[in-house]
Amino acid sequence: MAKRRQKSRTHKKVSEEELAKIPRSMVLRLGSSLRNHSLSQLVKDFRYMMQPHTAINLRERKANKLKDFIVMGGPLGVSELFVFNQSEETGNISLRVGKMPRGPMLQFKIHQYSLIKDVNKILKRPKSLDRASSLFMNPPLLVMNGFSTKLNEAENHEKLLVTIFQNMFPPIQPQKIKVSSIRRVLMINKDPKTEQIDIRHYVIDTKFIEGTRSVRKLVNSHRDPHKPLPNLSKAQDMAELLLDPYTVGGMTSDSEVEDDAIVEVKEEQDTNVHKNKRAEPESKDETRKKAVKLTEIGPRITMSLVKIEEGLIGSSKTLYHSQISKSNKELSELDKKHNERKRLREERRSKQEATVKEKNAKKEAKKARRKAAANNEPGSTAEPMSEDNSDASSGDESDAPEIDPNDYENDSDLYSDIEK
Incomplete structure (x- = not known):
């Protein structure tokens, strides 16, 4: 197979230290969840959401235990474990989030969940996504809502919960990151009354909105040959198309972009790139207006925190429980x-x-x-076999007469002579 070409001038190589700092995850399903097809599909959708730093092709077996994945997660650099399980007695579905290599382990109870295919059914224009899509080349942008803003005043279990969620993905550096690389949003919302946590997954759609609506229609018709040209039968001059926003299509529809969704984005464009490797390209910053729209792609999960354990496996110490409270004694x-x-x-x-x-x-x-x-060195404890023992082991086989089968005409004479 031919080696893939990698750009050396425009692609910056990531050092080993930076790669080691990237959080990596494994999404598992254990126990009776292997027999639940819907829950197995939820695990696959959850792996899509955690891309690109997750084991997307991981296959579990019935004989696999949680300890096996913990042992193998160390050499692979895994930092988070997401374990889905279904109770055989009650049928309740739980999600355990563990921090490698020694814990803690957070256990959630899943109340409701929706798969990617279920979310696409309720959308008017669903997204057709593939695992190799460019949307999954970078981790999503984490947005947390409903949690305590002042962690110093919050309870210990909420501090730990926020810390675990924040460390699921690499930190964002606003000075270095490119805005165009952020294509997805993972929103974790906490209801202050019910203490339930909702997880939603969105795709960011952006569109340039420079110019009037009529000009944008004309530009889109030029780019896409399937779109019709604007109807200019009622216009008397070309200036009406450029200046009057209501010339084409009359009043604006409800699907038009609101003012709150319009943002200004600075884009860096390389204007001068020389063939000489020593010459550095000159960058030019341009501010352009874009309309931002979020499209949900799933999955959806509604869950609540049940308890926090100190370790990953075994009967470890319980640090917090939402339903059971203990006295100091x-x-x-x-x-x-x-x-x-x-x-x-x-x-x-x-x-x-x-x-x-x-x-x-x-x-x-x-x-x-x-x-x-073996080397016959002095002082060895091994003794060679004696001649008496060798004779004894041979028995009477040395005294037995030798029989040649060629001396007999048929097999019956041979067998009769052997019996004698």
Whole structure:
């Protein structure tokens, strides 16, 4: 396969340190969720939303456990785990968000969800997106609403929740980032009354709005041959088309862009690019007006925080629970139990390490003895087999007469002689 050409002057190479800082995620489905087709499709749609720094082609098996993905996530540089699961007893769907490699783990209860295909059915002009689309080349813009603006005054669980959400995607540097690279928006909205969290995924559509509506129609008809030309039968002069905004099509419709959606964007354009590599291109900034429109592509998720655990797997310590509250005495007793479990775990680990070292030492000594016996070195413990033992092992087979099958005419005479 031919090597893909990479531009050296216009494409800046990313260093290894910057690549290591990029958050990477894995979206999993475990347990009975493997049998739920709708939930499996939600996992795939969630991977679309988390692109490009996620495992989009990940395939789970029934034998896989959460510990397997945690062990493999370390060498791959995974920082976040999103685990979807469905309870076999109640049928409730949960989402666990874990921070690699040691936690914490946030558990949410999913109340409602909608797939990408469900969202497209309610749209008048849905987006036809593909995994290789340019929209998924960069991570989405994270917008959080309804959370506490002053984290110093907020509760501890809300601080942790905001921190986990903010670290799902790489941070944005307004001085360096290009506005054209932001093509998607991920909005996380929290209802202050019900404490429910809504996740919505949008695509940003921009359109130039310079000039009047009549001029824009004329320009669009020139670019797209399928669009008809403006009707100028009632116009007496060309100036009416350029100056009067209501010449073509009469009054403006409700679908026209509102003033709040109009923004001014500075675009950098390379005006002078020389073939000489030493010459630097001259940049020119232009301010142009654009209309911004958000189109939802899904998926939709409505969930609420249930609890926060200290670790990723096992019976780890519960830091917060939305439905159960403990007194200080009960919390101190739980701390003692967790400390005792931690101490026993460390003791078992130290014993296992000592046992493994002892076994490895025995194996090395055995290998050394075998090597010494093979080289016939002095002091080897291996003894050669004695002649008596060799004779005993052969038995009476040496005294048995030799039989040649060619001396007999048929097989029956041969078998009868063998029996004698």
